Amino acid sequence: xxxxxxxxxxxxxxxxxxxxxxxxxxxxxxxxxxxxxxxxxxxxxxxxxxxxxxxxxxxxxxxxxxxxxxxxxxxxxxxxxxxxxxxxxxxxxxxxxxxxxxxxxxxxxxxxxxxxxxxxxxxxxxxxxxxxxxxxxxxxxxxxxxxxxxxxxxxxxxxxxxxxxxxxxxxxxxxxxxxxxxxxxxxxxxxxxxxxxxxxxxxxxxxxxxxxxxxxxxxxxxxxxxxxxxxxxxxxxxxxxxxxxxxxxxxxxxxxxxxxxxxxxxxxxxxxxxxxxxxxxxxxxxxxxxxxxxxxxxxxxxxxxxxxxxxxxxxxxxxxxxxxxxxxxxxxxxxxxxxxxxxxxxxxxxxxxxxxxxx
Numbered sequence: 001x002x003x004x005x006x007x008x009x010x011x012x013x014x015x016x017x018x019x020x021x022x023x024x025x026x027x028x029x030x031x032x033x034x035x036x037x038x039x040x041x042x043x044x045x046x047x048x049x050x051x052x053x054x055x056x057x058x059x060x061x062x063x064x065x066x067x068x069x070x071x072x073x074x075x076x077x078x079x080x081x082x083x084x085x086x087x088x089x090x091x092x093x094x095x096x097x098x099x100x101x102x103x104x105x106x107x108x109x110x111x112x113x114x115x116x117x118x119x120x121x122x123x124x125x126x127x128x129x130x131x132x133x134x135x136x137x138x139x140x141x142x143x144x145x146x147x148x149x150x151x152x153x154x155x156x157x158x159x160x161x162x163x164x165x166x167x168x169x170x171x172x173x174x175x176x177x178x179x180x181x182x183x184x185x186x187x188x189x190x191x192x193x194x195x196x197x198x199x200x201x202x203x204x205x206x207x208x209x210x211x212x213x214x215x216x217x218x219x220x221x222x223x224x225x226x227x228x229x230x231x232x233x234x235x236x237x238x239x240x241x242x243x244x245x246x247x248x249x250x251x252x253x254x255x256x257x258x259x260x261x262x263x264x265x266x267x268x269x270x271x272x273x274x275x276x277x278x279x280x281x282x283x284x285x286x287x288x289x290x291x292x293x294x295x296x297x298x299x300x301x302x303x304x305x306x307x308x309x310x311x312x313x314x315x316x317x318x319x320x321x322x323x324x325x326x327x328x329x330x331x332x333x334x335x336x337x338x339x340x341x342x343x344x345x346x347x348x349x350x351x352x353x354x355x356x357x358x359x
Contacts, residue, residue: 003129010133010338011112015105017346018142022046025353032355038147039097046353048097051077052147058082059089059096065230075226076239080182081149100147108144111154112136115319118158121165122288123323130326134337135319139344140271140312142352143359150317153183158319160189161290164196172197173211177218185314187219188297192290199290245305267348267357271312285327291320309358312348 022043025031038048038056048056054074059082063075089099112132119128135141143150160175172193179186190212197209226236240246287295298318302311315321325337351357 003126003133007112007116007129007133007136011109011136013342014136014141014345015145017342018047018145018349019043021142021346021349022353024350029350029354029356035355038100041097044097044101047101047145048147049353049355050146050359052097052100055082055085055147055149056096056100059086059100060093063229071242073235073239073242075229075236076243078149078181078184078222080178081152084152085147097147101145104147104151105145107151107155111144111151111158114155114158114162115322118162118165119323121162122291123286123327127323127326131319131322134325134341135316135322137338137341137345138316138322139341139348140316140359141345142349143313143316146359148359149182150313153179153186153317154319156182157186157189160193161196164193167197167200169197169208169211173214176212176215180215180218181222183317184219184222185298185301185317187216188301189294190215191297192293195290195293244307244309267312271315285324287320287323291323294318295320295324313359 022045025046026042035049036053037045038053039045054068054077057068058074058077058079063079064073067073085096085100085103088103089096092099112135115135116128116132119131122128123131136144144154145151156175156179160172160179163169163172163175176186176190176193179189193215194209194212197212198205201209223236226239227233229235232238295318298314302308302314325333328334328337348357352359
């Protein structure tokens, strides 16, 4: 089987697993009655659950000053993803849930194609394709098919790095800015993208490198806009704190790193350990230094947030992790890991769609 056919097969298999997980969660597994969804249709009920409910609420009604549920505010979610879905579903607002899933999966395919192109620049063809296949099968990769911003973020971040590698600095900066308004973590990608430009310029500072500042400036602008919208300068931080992201040692007891141990905590810890395990091979596998930061920075953000919730999603979005796995030559990593990853994807996705595990 050629690497490209293997990639197509891995993507098809992974999305079939996600659909199977949604079917099982809706028809076999006991569903958490508190779980909300943005669309009540079969399968879409699962794919628009969790944060999808919030995003589709913004698509439908925009942002609100007052909390939507208890102390939870919808302006904790950034505007590019719901804005895109609102535009694309404008002729058919009642189908916004379906549109969001179609767009998410389309972006995932585009993002994988860009990830392959980027991998070819950094590591060569075979590893680039294998890495993309492994990314599709990651245990938490169901989020790329949900009404989440992750697929769009993959397109924007991979596009920004590819633009930097091709010395298209203005485009890289613009993509970073949009990425930072898609997921706030996009702001920290300015550092590795800037490093690519510095290395290209012979380790010298040049004015054109300043384009990368569009990433952090966009994030700062959104936080400031929330402050003006709500009348409170700390509104965005307070909205994040409601989800337990109040900083190390400041989260609620049941969400903090020191919280009570459970099955969910165990999965989160194993996910974190897998990511740390990958760090062992970063330099041995000749991962270029800017992409080392793409692996490390999400881990630092997880610890800085004060909660392990959604650590799997953050680790999955740190896409060079897939390159590290693709660099392993043993039979276990070439055959065993994809099989284990696919099974884990089914189990975790079913638990997420049933409302038993936070994506």
